[in-house]
Structures are given as C-alpha cells and as structure tokens.
Amino acid sequence: MATEYRTETIFTWGAPPLKFGVGALDEIGFDLGQMGLSRVLIVTDEGVAATGIPQRAAEALQGAGLKPTIFTGVHVEPTDQSLREAVDFARDTEWDGFLAVGGGSSIDTAKAINLLTTNPGDLMDYINKPVGGGKAPSGPLKPLIAVPTTAGTGSESTAMCILDVLALRVKTGISHPKLRPVLAVVDPLTTLTVPPHVTAATGLDVLCHALESYTAKHYESYARRLPEQRAVYVGSNPVSDAFIEKALPLLSRSFRRAVLTGHDLAARTDMLMAASFAGMGFGNAGVHLPHACAYPIAGRVRGYRPPDYPQAEAMVPHGESVSLTAPAAFRFTFPASPERHLRAAALLDPGTGHRSTGDAGDPRERLPRAIVSLMRDIGMPSGIGAVGFIEDDIPDLVEGTLKQQRILAMAPREVMPEDLAAIFRNSIDNW
Ligand SMILES: NC(=O)c1ccc[n+]([C@@H]2O[C@H](COP(=O)([O-])OP(=O)(O)OC[C@H]3O[C@@H](n4cnc5c(N)ncnc54)[C@H](O)[C@@H]3O)[C@@H](O)[C@H]2O)c1
Numbered sequence: 511m512a513t514e515y516r517t518e519t520i521f522t523w524g525a526p527p528l529k530f531g532v533g534a535l536d537e538i539g540f541d542l543g544q545m546g547l548s549r550v551l552i553v554t555d556e557g558v559a560a561t562g563i564p565q566r567a568a569e570a571l572q573g574a575g576l577k578p579t580i581f582t583g584v585h586v587e588p589t590d591q592s593l594r595e596a597v598d599f600a601r602d603t604e605w606d607g608f609l610a611v612g613g614g615s616s617i618d619t620a621k622a623i624n625l626l627t628t629n630p631g632d633l634m635d636y637i638n639k640p641v642g643g644g645k646a647p648s649g650p651l652k653p654l655i656a657v658p659t660t661a662g663t664g665s666e667s668t669a670m671c672i673l674d675v676l677a678l679r680v681k682t683g684i685s686h687p688k689l690r691p692v693l694a695v696v697d698p699l700t701t702l703t704v705p706p707h708v709t710a711a712t713g714l715d716v717l718c719h720a721l722e723s724y725t726a727k728h729y730e731s732y733a734r735r736l737p738e739q740r741a742v743y744v745g746s747n748p749v750s751d752a753f754i755e756k757a758l759p760l761l762s763r764s765f766r767r768a769v770l771t772g773h774d775l776a777a778r779t780d781m782l783m784a785a786s787f788a789g790m791g792f793g794n795a796g797v798h799l800p801h802a803c804a805y806p807i808a809g810r811v812r813g814y815r816p817p818d819y820p821q822a823e824a825m826v827p828h829g830e831s832v833s834l835t836a837p838a839a840f841r842f843t844f845p846a847s848p849e850r851h852l853r854a855a856a857l858l859d860p861g862t863g864h865r866s867t868g869d870a871g872d873p874r875e876r877l878p879r880a881i882v883s884l885m886r887d888i889g890m891p892s893g894i895g896a897v898g899f900i901e902d903d904i905p906d907l908v909e910g911t912l913k914q915q916r917i918l919a920m921a922p923r924e925v926m927p928e929d930l931a932a933i934f935r936n937s938i939d940n941w
C-alpha cells in the first residue's frame with residue numbers, strides 16, 4: 511500500500527489555460543463570450559486605467575455583446591481595508607464573472623472579490639492560519655480571467671491572494687486552488703508602458719520566484735500528507751523545475767534591456783514569458799527565505815518612496831523587498847543543494863563559472879554575485895539600509911519573518927532566528 515510511505519511520494523501541479531502573445535488582449539471579447547459571460551466586472555487600479563488598457567478590454571467585451579463595468583479602486587499592494595472596500599463595491603451587482611487587468615495588485619483584488627461575493631463569511635475567515643481562520647471556500651467561485659500588465663507576480667496562474675493586514679503589520683495571504691483564474695491572457699503589448707522602476711522591481715519578483723522555487727525543499731522530503739492536507743505549495747518538483755529552467759535564460763537575456771529600453775517589444779515579450787513560467791513554477795513549488803524576509807521589510811517601511819510608484823504612502827514594492835535579502839539568503843541555503851544553486855547561477859549569468867577574480871572563484875558566491883550584478887545594473891537600492899533600515903531594526907525584522915512559518919518551512923535548510931538576523935545584517939548593503 512502506497513499509504514505506508516512515511517515521506518511524500520506525490521506532487522501536484524496546476525495552472526490555468528494560457529493565451530500568450532502580441533494582440534492576445536484584442537481577442538478577450540471572443541474568449542469571454544465563449545464562456546457565456548455577460549455582466550463582467552473589470553478590476554484594475556488608477557495607474558493601469560491611465561494607460562487605457564482596461565478601457566480597450568471593455569470595448570472588446572462590448573463589441574462581443576457583453577456588459578462590462580470598470581472598477582479602478584484597487585490599492586497598489588492590497589490591504590485588508592482595500593479588499594473589503596472592493597468587495598463592498600462588487601456586492602451591489604450580480605456578476606457572471608471577473609476580468610482582472612493589471613499587476614498582482616489588481617489580480618489579487620479580483621481573487622478576493624470573487625471569493626467573498628460567492629462564498630459566505632469574512633475576509634479573515636479565509637486568510638491563512640495563524641493570522642486568519644484558514645477556511646476553504648465551501649461553494650464554487652465565478653470565472654476569473656486575468657490579464658497581467660506587469661512582468662511580475664505570475665498571479666494570473668497562481669492560487670494565492672496576498673494582502674497586508676494593517677492592524678497586525680503583517681503581509682499574508684489566502685491560498686486555495688479555487689482562487690486560480692480560469693484563463694490567463696498574456697499580451698506583451700500591455701507591458702510597454704510599465705515605467706523603469708516598476709519594470710525593475712517586478713522583474714526581480716520574477717527572478718526570486720524562479721530562484722526560490724528551484725531551490726525550495728524537495729517535495730519528497732516532506733512527511734506524507736493525506737489528500738485533504740495537500741497544500742498549494744508542494745516543494746520543488748520536476749514540472750516546476752522545467753519551467754524555471756526556461757525562465758532564467760529569458761531573464762538573463764532581456765531583463766536589463768526591458769528596464770533600459772521599455773519600448774523593446776522583444777525584451778518585454780521575454781520578460782512576460784519569464785514571469786508566466788516563473789508563476790507556473792513557484793505557484794506550485796513555493797517560495798522561501800527572500801519572500802519570508804520581504805514581508806516585514808514591506809510591512810515596517812517608514813519613509814521610503816520609490817520613483818514611478820504612487821507617492822501618497824511610503825512603500826517598498828514587493829519585488830524590491832524580495833530582492834534585498836536574496837544574495838544573503840542564497841549564500842545561506844547554498845550547502846543544502848550546491849548543484850541547484852550553481853545551475854541557477856549558470857542559467858542566469860552564463861559567464862559566472864569562468865571568472866576567477868575575487869569571490870567568483872568561490873562556488874557559494876556565484877549566485878549572489880549574479881543577483882547583485884543584475885540589481886546594480888537596473889538601479890535597485892543596495893540593501894535594506896538604502897530603504898531606511900538600520901542594525902537596530904533587525905530584531906523587529908526577524909520577529910516579523912518568524913511569523914511566515916508556512917514559507918519558512920519551504921526553505922531547504924532549517925532556519926533559526928540567529929540565521930535570519932545574520933541574513934538581514936548581511937543585507938544592509940549588498941555592494
Ligand atoms: N498572488 C500571487 O501569486 C502574488 C505573487 C507575488 C506577488 N503578489 C502581490 O502582487 C502585488 C504586486 O503586484 P505587481 O508587482 O505586479 O505590481 P502592482 O500591481 O502593484 O503595480 C505596480 C504599479 O505599476 C503600475 N502599472 C501596472 N501595470 C502597468 C502598465 N502596463 N503600465 C503602466 N503602469 C502600470 C500600477 O498602476 C502600480 O502603480 C503585491 O501586493 C504582491 O504581494 C502576488
């Protein structure tokens with residue numbers, strides 16, 4: 511009997527159907543019409559609305575005889591409060607389905623709207639334990655179609671919705687397979703207007719999704735789970751690996767170009783492909799240390815206001831917050847799987863193994879160096895010091911990271927509080 515195995519023998523992998531390519535958005539009326547939808551809520555933010563892309567989607571839906579309404583109230587990096595407001599807006603009408611047009615913020619807001627307008631209960635009931643009740647939706651959700659306009663989160667293919675719980679100063683999420691969009695429509699033309707700093711930050715999110723899922727604890731090293739216990743994140747696995755091995759060379763070839771020459775459609779296409787592939791990878795395998803450390807960095811920000819983002823509130827954008835501890839985190843995880851770290855470094859920076867100057871001769875430094883070289887070239891801050899944290903903040907950052915037990919459990923090495931403190935200390939200045 512297979513159930514006698516004490517360690518896991520099974521992995522699961524899921525992603526929605528994908529329509530990818532230049533002009534894909536123009537076919538959205540046909541696609542949603544085929545699903546039999548009529549009243550559709552388009553969910554977006556003001557920055558994306560200013561590009562005219564959601565309006566183009568609405569016109570395409572009208573052309574196919576559907577009845578779209580545009581909601582532009584998404585908060586850049588959603589909070590419990592912004593999600594509640596969005597859900598309240600959506601409750602007034604009976605929708606047939608939802609169309610998210612925007613970055614992760616818009617797609618995640620659409621996931622929350624879909625969940626809470628179709629299933630009973632409060633937002634907190636569904637948020638992952640221990641912050642929320644970890645409840646699973648009891649009934650079906652409506653179709654959600656996602657059009658990502660950043661080469662970023664991969665949220666169009668994941669089963670996660672990430673939010674800030676303001677009162678607790680903690681970033682957490684809701685994860686359930688029912689949250690996954692039913693179709694991802696991915697059109698590189700929608701990303702040509704993304705400003706340089708947003709291109710840089712969102713691209714680093716892609717990079718960290720790829721590197722963290724590739725080096726995550728392997729699915730076979732977990733204790734055997736019962737079917738009802740299987741989580742969305744299963745650990746690194748052969749299918750996720752295959753997508754990541756495709757994503758990294760695309761980032762290597764086109765990330766710098768996409769930031770420096772935003773109108774370069776070939777570079778934008780590579781980046782969006784990399785984001786999709788990384789989403790299909792990490793959305794099943796999971797992420798670990800850089801994402802766990804990022805949540806308190808973003809949640810405890812004081813005065814940092816990055817260019818190209820809304821200036822009303824201080825923020826460390828998700829991708830930026832994730833990248834700041836990545837060099838130190840991968841230096842820490844290296845001994846758990848040197849061959850995976852070296853393969854990732856070689857895919858990201860093919861020259862990395864051949865240099866013999868400085869630290870480059872030390873295999874453990876190859877991946878951190880490849881990340882730092884990219885971060886410098888695309889104008890990212892040099893570490894948590896540059897976004898306003900000092901040595902005295904480290905205990906607070908460690909305490910915030912320890913709340914991310916679900917993600918920390920995906921790390922390939924056991925992590926103690928003093929290891930986290932060392933990672934933050936080494937990340938004050940990466941160069
Ligand atoms: N659900 C998941 O699987 C998942 C994974 C990673 C991150 N996230 C979450 O996603 C959010 C971040 O999403 P993001 O990084 O995609 O950015 P975002 O959605 O927050 O958008 C960032 C900024 O870029 C602007 N923008 C977006 N597309 C544009 C375009 N085409 N042209 C011009 N401006 C544009 C927006 O108006 C906004 O000001 C965070 O809350 C993060 O925690 C979710």
Ligand SMILES: [Zn+2]
Nearest residue numbers: 663715719832
């Ligand atoms: Zn991320």
